[in-house]
Amino acid sequence: MPDLIKYETHGAIALLTLNRPEKLNALNYATNDRLLELLEKIESDTTIRSVVLTGAGERAFSAGGDIHEFTESVKAGVDVAVKDFCKRGQTMTARLESFSKPIIAAVNGIAFGGGCEITEAVHLAVASDQALFAKPEINIGIPPTFGGTQRLPRLAGRKRALELLLTGDRFSPQRAYEMGLVNKIVPHEQLLSAAFDMAERIIRHSPLAASRIITSVTRGINTTIEEGLLIEREQFARMASTSDIHEGLDAWIARRTPQYTGT
Numbered sequence: 001m002p003d004l005i006k007y008e009t010h011g012a013i014a015l016l017t018l019n020r021p022e023k024l025n026a027l028n029y030a031t032n033d034r035l036l037e038l039l040e041k042i043e044s045d046t047t048i049r050s051v052v053l054t055g056a057g058e059r060a061f062s063a064g065g066d067i068h069e070f071t072e073s074v075k076a077g078v079d080v081a082v083k084d085f086c087k088r089g090q091t092m093t094a095r096l097e098s099f100s101k102p103i104i105a106a107v108n109g110i111a112f113g114g115g116c117e118i119t120e121a122v123h124l125a126v127a128s129d130q131a132l133f134a135k136p137e138i139n140i141g142i143p144p145t146f147g148g149t150q151r152l153p154r155l156a157g158r159k160r161a162l163e164l165l166l167t168g169d170r171f172s173p174q175r176a177y178e179m180g181l182v183n184k185i186v187p188h189e190q191l192l193s194a195a196f197d198m199a200e201r202i203i204r205h206s207p208l209a210a211s212r213i214i215t216s217v218t219r220g221i222n223t224t225i226e227e228g229l230l231i232e233r234e235q236f237a238r239m240a241s242t243s244d245i246h247e248g249l250d251a252w253i254a255r256r257t258p259q260y261t262g263t
Contacts, residue, residue, distance in 0.1 A: 016054075135165050
């Protein structure tokens with residue numbers, strides 16, 4: 001059987017490819033679990049500084065959860081459905097959101113349901129001009145379950161999010177960009193190169209500083225400004241005794257390119 005997720009390294013960048021193109025890269029339980037395993041591996045690998053996440057084939061980033069598998073869980077009862085589907089999906093998107101290394105989604109096609117929720121959860125996203133988004137869960141009588149009722153309103157605003165959540169309508173990459181769901185739109189054939197370029201512009205900086213920024217934003221965005229500022233101070237304090245901060249300051253004063261070690 002082919003790998004559910006292809007894993008490659010390109011220098012300091014890991015490329016993860018959802019690999020069920022015949023199923024539009026639908027997120028079955030095994031795919032979710034494998035993604036968590038690979039993220040664990042990448043997080044502990046100090047040679048990897050950033051992650052690009054995309055979908056196999058020309059049609060889809062991910063069409064969302066595997067409905068056939070989900071249906072069987074629903075038939076098994078509420079507790080099973082919540083544990084197997086909802087909790088598993090929320091754990092996966094929460095892990096993406098709080099991951100200590102920058103994750104960039106390269107949205108190459110359909111990003112429906114869980115595929116859209118992955119895009120919402122990751123730190124950055126580049127969309128192909130052939131991408132297509134939707135929050136279609138209402139069409140099968142459920143709300144989004146991988147965090148979509150929470151993250152999309154925070155990104156897009158309550159009314160714009162509710163329109164998409166309540167209608168299930170598809171929306172273009174341009175609208176996704178306008179709502180803050182993706183950072184940029186590029187011609188389809190330039191998608192991966194654009195995502196890798198974004199990663200390269202990030203990993204030239206201190207990996208520790210990048211991690212502290214991600215933590216500050218992810219934890220702080222859902223708190224009061226006072227609590228957020230406290231988180232920001234805590235993250236700065238964690239940097240203050242590192243080699244990277246001294247290297248950054250010394251390089252700036254000497255007008256040279258810093259050589260960060262991540263220590």
